[in-house]
Amino acid sequence: xxxxxxxxxxxxxxxxxxxxxxxxxxxxxxxxxxxxxxxxxxxxxxxxxxxxxxxxxxxxxxxxxxxxxxxxxxxxxxxxxxxxxxxxxxxxxxxxxxxxxxxxxxxxxxxxxxxxxxxxxxxxxxxxxxxxxxxxxxxxxxxxxxxxxxxxxxxxxxxxxxxxxxxxxxxxxxxxxxxxxxxxxxxxxxxxxxxxxxxxxxxxxxxxxxxxxxxxxxxxxxxxxxxxxxxxxxxxxxxxxxxxxxxxxxxxxxxxxxxxxxxxxxxxxxxxxxxxxxxxxxxxxxxxxxxxxxxxxxxxxxxxxxxxxxxxxxxxxxxxxxxxxxxxxxxxxxxxxxxxxxxxxxxxxxx
Amino acid sequence: xxxxxxxxxxxxxxxxxxxxxxxxxxxxxxxxxxxxxxxxxxxxxxxxxxxxxxxxxxxxxxxxxxxxxxxxxxxxxxxxxxxxxxxxxxxxxxxxxxxxxxxxxxxxxxxxxxxxxxxxxxxxxxxxxxxxxxxxxxx
Numbered sequence: 144x145x146x147x148x149x150x151x152x153x154x155x156x157x158x159x160x161x162x163x164x165x166x167x168x169x170x171x172x173x174x175x176x177x178x179x180x181x182x183x184x185x186x187x188x189x190x191x192x193x194x195x196x197x198x199x200x201x202x203x204x205x206x207x208x209x210x211x212x213x214x215x216x217x218x219x220x221x222x223x224x225x226x227x228x229x230x231x232x233x234x235x236x237x238x239x240x241x242x243x244x245x246x247x248x249x250x251x252x253x254x255x256x257x258x259x260x261x262x263x264x265x266x267x268x269x270x271x272x273x274x275x276x277x278x279x280x281x282x283x284x285x286x287x288x289x290x291x292x293x294x295x296x297x298x299x300x301x302x303x304x305x306x307x308x309x310x311x312x313x314x315x316x317x318x319x320x321x322x323x324x325x326x327x328x329x330x331x332x333x334x335x336x337x338x339x340x341x342x343x344x345x346x347x348x349x350x351x352x353x354x355x356x357x358x359x360x361x362x363x364x365x366x367x368x369x370x371x372x373x374x375x376x377x378x379x380x381x382x383x384x385x386x387x388x389x390x391x392x393x394x395x396x397x398x399x400x401x402x403x404x405x406x407x408x409x410x411x412x413x414x415x416x417x418x419x420x421x422x423x424x425x426x427x428x429x430x431x432x433x434x435x436x437x438x439x440x441x442x443x444x445x446x447x448x449x450x451x452x453x454x455x456x457x458x459x460x461x462x463x464x465x466x467x468x469x470x471x472x473x474x475x476x477x478x479x480x481x482x483x484x485x486x487x488x489x490x491x492x493x494x
Numbered sequence: 495x496x497x498x499x500x501x502x503x504x505x506x507x508x509x510x511x512x513x514x515x516x517x518x519x520x521x522x523x524x525x526x527x528x529x530x531x532x533x534x535x536x537x538x539x540x541x542x543x544x545x546x547x548x549x550x551x552x553x554x555x556x557x558x559x560x561x562x563x564x565x566x567x568x569x570x571x572x573x574x575x576x577x578x579x580x581x582x583x584x585x586x587x588x589x590x591x592x593x594x595x596x597x598x599x600x601x602x603x604x605x606x607x608x609x610x611x612x613x614x615x616x617x618x619x620x621x622x623x624x625x626x627x628x629x630x631x632x633x
Contacts, residue, residue: 278595280559281558282559282595285594291559293614293616296560351618
């Protein structure tokens with residue numbers, strides 16, 4: 144049986160920033176000292192024999208109390224466990240060789256309720272796998288003291304329409320401090336997800352950002368063969384192809400030797416996608432087809448999902464119907480008048 | 495008058511009635527009730543015109559899975575709320591908290607003509623675009 148395997152090694156910021164700043168209603172309460180920044184999160188997701196693996200590092204970037212993120216997942220995970228310690232760094236080293244001191248500085252960037260399918264504690268992270276739509280996930284966040292940013296309703300619907308599965312990661316800064324973790328320290332997490340349709344969430348990276356803010360991330364893909372991607376990395380669309388070649392044996396061997404990484408195959412194609420987009424530009428995900436068919440799914444890329452930035456209520460249906468009615472009535476009136484005039488002419492002729 | 499002319503006249507009258515109805519739009523205050531929908535962290539409608547001195551019942555429908563606010567006032571009032579510390583609102587008619595998925599009603603009388611804003615002052619919401627305008631006329 145031909146082995147179907149795709150490795151997705153996305154270095155992406157985990158998703159929805161959910162601030163656990165005091166739930167005060169007036170504006171300006173998330174001050175520069177109170178806000179916690181998830182600067183960047185590096186993620187490795189692997190797909191092999193129908194199972195996708197994510198290894199994500201959640202990095203503490205400052206602030207106090209608790210904060211967290213939500214990451215949309217393509218399916219229900221079978222396990223959530225601590226990830227390997229060097230996998231993500233090794234990938235960066237593979238595609239971005241650089242002096243050690245620079246490497247250290249650049250490693251893994253920063254930083255009715257939903258159904259709880261799984262709860263796991265890893266170091267100072269409380270991880271919960273949720274199943275639910277936008278309303279349920281929003282309620283779950285509220286129930287747990289997290290406040291979602293204003294663009295969350297639209298973004299949650301964008302994802303829930305495809306896969307209503309989310310990974311909520313709550314970072315306990317106090318616990319992190321007690322563990323001796325410092326700002327910049329990351330906690331790797333390995334998520335195993337059986338799914339027939341792997342995709343990498345990109346739009347989620349823009350959550351909580353204003354339209355003009357930049358989103359930067361690295362997305363690594365390791366596939367059996369050169370993958371077809373949608374959208375194609377063109378640079379101008381916010382994603383660019385930074386690396387695309389056969390994965391080296393040394394890389395695969397190194398990855399395989401890390402904790403929980405024995406699923407790494409004997410060979411593969413390594414692709415690195417650099418995300419450098421404005422938040423307003425990043426309204427899609429990355430669909431991957433490494434089957435050789437060359438047909439990445441528009442649906443999985445989120446390109447077929449109508450998630451207008453304009454509220455549904457912005458389309459005034461009543462007014463639209465009224466306008467159509469007026470047009471129809473006007474047309475009818477015109478027809479009647481013309482017909483009547485024509486008839487009148489004939490009548491006058493009779494006289 | 496021929497039957498067709500009667501029909502034409504009737505159509506014209508109907509058209510005028512419909513057009514008058516269309517012209518009323520969201521700003522019509524004949525029933526003194528205005529519904530403001532919140533979806534994807536936006537107010538709809540985003541602009542209202544109301545008469546001064548008349549009580550207006552606002553029905554605030556939050557269809558989002560997150561909480562919102564509806565604060566009406568002049569620039570000074572909004573500046574206070576940008577740095578305020580009240581966790582929730584509701585005691586004053588012009589200041590309402592609207593929990594996720596709920597509907598809140600309030601009655602406001604604008605005593606003097608002018609232009610006011612209604613804004614959600616939850617963090618980031620105003621910058622995201624949760625701002626509307628109320629024009630109070632002296633009619």
